[in-house]
Amino acid sequence: MGMTMTQKILAAHAGKSSVKAGEFIEISLDMVLGNDITTPVAIKEFYKMGAKKVFDPHKVSIVLDHFTPNKDIQSAEQCRACRTFSGEQEIKHFYDVGQMGIEHALLPEKGIVAAGETIIGADSHTCTYGALGAFSTGVGSTDMAAGMAIGKAWIKVPDAIKVELTGKCNPYVGGKDIILHLIGEIGVDGALYQSLEFVGEGVASLSMDDRFTIANMAIEAGAKNGIFPVDEKTIDYMQDRTSKRWTVYEADKDAKYQTSIHIDLNKLKPTIALPHLPSNTRTIDLMDTIKIDQVVIGSCTNGRIEDMRIAAEILKGKKVSPHVRTIIIPATQEISLQCIRNGWAEIFIESGAIFSTPTCGPCLGGHMGILGAGERAVTTTNRNFVGRMGHVTSEIYLASPAVAAASALTGFITDPRP
Numbered sequence: 001m002g003m004t005m006t007q008k009i010l011a012a013h014a015g016k017s018s019v020k021a022g023e024f025i026e027i028s029l030d031m032v033l034g035n036d037i038t039t040p041v042a043i044k045e046f047y048k049m050g051a052k053k054v055f056d057p058h059k060v061s062i063v064l065d066h067f068t069p070n071k072d073i074q075s076a077e078q079c080r081a082c083r084t085f086s087g088e089q090e091i092k093h094f095y096d097v098g099q100m101g102i103e104h105a106l107l108p109e110k111g112i113v114a115a116g117e118t119i120i121g122a123d124s125h126t127c128t129y130g131a132l133g134a135f136s137t138g139v140g141s142t143d144m145a146a147g148m149a150i151g152k153a154w155i156k157v158p159d160a161i162k163v164e165l166t167g168k169c170n171p172y173v174g175g176k177d178i179i180l181h182l183i184g185e186i187g188v189d190g191a192l193y194q195s196l197e198f199v200g201e202g203v204a205s206l207s208m209d210d211r212f213t214i215a216n217m218a219i220e221a222g223a224k225n226g227i228f229p230v231d232e233k234t235i236d237y238m239q240d241r242t243s244k245r246w247t248v249y250e251a252d253k254d255a256k257y258q259t260s261i262h263i264d265l266n267k268l269k270p271t272i273a274l275p276h277l278p279s280n281t282r283t284i285d286l287m288d289t290i291k292i293d294q295v296v297i298g299s300c301t302n303g304r305i306e307d308m309r310i311a312a313e314i315l316k317g318k319k320v321s322p323h324v325r326t327i328i329i330p331a332t333q334e335i336s337l338q339c340i341r342n343g344w345a346e347i348f349i350e351s352g353a354i355f356s357t358p359t360c361g362p363c364l365g366g367h368m369g370i371l372g373a374g375e376r377a378v379t380t381t382n383r384n385f386v387g388r389m390g391h392v393t394s395e396i397y398l399a400s401p402a403v404a405a406a407s408a409l410t411g412f413i414t415d416p417r418p
Contacts, residue, residue: 002252004160005227006195009135009249013118021159021256029059030134031113032147033121035103036064040081042122045145054089055151061093061112062086063103066360068096071367101332101358104128104216104300109332111242115230116249120147125300125382127218131211132238133230133248138219158224160195161186162257165202167266172310172416175210176302176380176400178263179217180271184281185261192222194258197251202265203228208237209306216301217382220278270415272378273398276386284403284415294377295320295408297401298329298356299363302380305335307401312344314405314416315351321411326353327369333358353408365389371396378407 003011003018011019013027034042039062046054054060062082067075079096086094093112100106104125107113115133119126122144129136139153147153163182183190196218198211206214211228218226228234230248238246270284297303297311308330320326328348330336336358339345348355362369363381371377371390376397379389384396397413406416 001256002254004195004197004255004257005229005249005251006135006160006197006225007157008251009116009118010155010157019157021157023157025155025157026152027118027155029120029147029151029153030117031059031061031119032144033061033063033103033107033119033123033126034144035066035123036068036075036079036082037066038122038141038144039085040078041141042144042148043081043085045142046148049145049149051149054091054148057090058092059151060091060148061107062091063095063106064097064100065102065358066364067366068100068359069357099333102300102303102360105304105331105335108132108212109241109334111238111244114238114242114244114246115234116247120144120153124219125216127223127225128212128216128300130215130218130225130227131208133228133234135225135227137225156193158193158195159258160197161191162260163196163198164200164260164262165198165265166200166262167202167264168205169265169268172402173268173270174400175206175213177268177271178210178265179214180273180278180281180398181263181268182261183217183221183279184271186221188220188277188279189222191218193224196221196223196226198226198228204231205265207306208233209304212304213301217278220382270400270403270417272403272413273384275384275395275397278382278384278398287413290376290397290413291411292324292378292407292413293375294325294327294369294371295404296327296329296362296369296377296379296381297404298327298331299360299381300331301382302401303329303331303335305338307380308335308339308344310401311405312347314402315353315409316347318351318409320352320408323411324408325369326351326408327356327362328353329356329359329361329368331358362389378404378413380404
């Protein structure tokens with residue numbers, strides 16, 4: 001029986017010639033990731049299990065991004081714990097204020113993760129790196145602790161869903177619309193503990209930023225991971241960023257999939273997820289008139305350079321509605337710098353938006369944009385659960401940067417297309 005792309009990576013890292021869905025295996029890890037919320041818990045578990053040194057200081061990444069810059073004393077203490085541990089352990093990939101970014105944008109940008117690798121992270125959106133053709137998945141802080149100590153993890157080999165993409169997206173339709181469409185089709189548990197494997201001629205038309213967005217939200221369909229084939233775009237992206245030797249894996253022709261889904265990119269429209277689930281989707285042409293109070297453009301899902309470009313294109317020479325707080329958060333320092341060099345930061349500020357330092361901030365209701373009772377936000381983040389960004393009666397509408405920027409101008413959820 002043939003193997004999927006994910007299964008081939010897992011087999012190689014388990015030292016086995018083959019694996020099958022449902023099998024429990026122990027894999028070697030190429031990277032273990034934590035942030036300022038999850039790492040302090042992992043540190044306690046690390047020492048509790050009797051560990052003294054991390055298995056490889058080059059294969060652990062700690063990024064301070066969720067409540068950073070620190071919003072209160074507790075978050076400051078959490079970051080101090082991470083800082084102390086990273087210093088003692090000589091962690092090579094430690095990113096603090098001034099160097100940090102949102103972890104899932106930062107690691108690919110810095111060339112810390114690459115094709116064919118295995119990555120676990122104590123953050124559910126670690127599945128982002130599947131865009132590079134890697135196996136990456138979120139784990140709990142205890143698994144992170146074990147990974148830091150011994151460089152291994154137990155994995156149940158997942159079944160797979162083949163997602164075949166054909167055609168090419170129209171203007172102002174992209175990765176966010178694709179993944180929201182898919183989640184709307186299969187539901188938040190439609191890929192539960194399965195691998196979402198994206199294939200087809202439509203993949204070639206997607207930018208790397210589109211692929212990162214799609215892989216990032218695989219978890220919102222319940223998937224263990226999302227993964228893309230390695231093509232010329234992937235290789236070009238990695239060559240500019242890493243000196244690592246990567247490995248390209250391809251699914252066997254007789255690989256077994258639980259089901260196959262076809263998405264014609266030509267037919268997709270801007271898609272929004274209404275409260276309170278990412279699966280509660282509707283295309284922009286079917287939306288009622290909905291007044292909003294806040295727009296957030298950023299996060300590990302849509303804070304990349306292409307997202308900033310789209311927002312700047314729509315906001316240029318215009319003013320956001322005086323009734324809409326518009327918050328733009330580039331995902332890394334490098335993206336922030338590019339926005340400044342390209343004149344986009346000036347466009348954002350002149351439009352009436354604020355331009356923030358990189359942070360997860362409002363995505364998880366942390367800081368930099370908490371919602372009050374009854375308020376509504378259009379946001380490019382990844383979750384719209386009850387109370388996710390603030391008060392339990394607030395409402396979150398997930399959308400692309402194009403929809404978010406267009407909505408900021410009108411004060412209502414708006415179609416960005418001419």
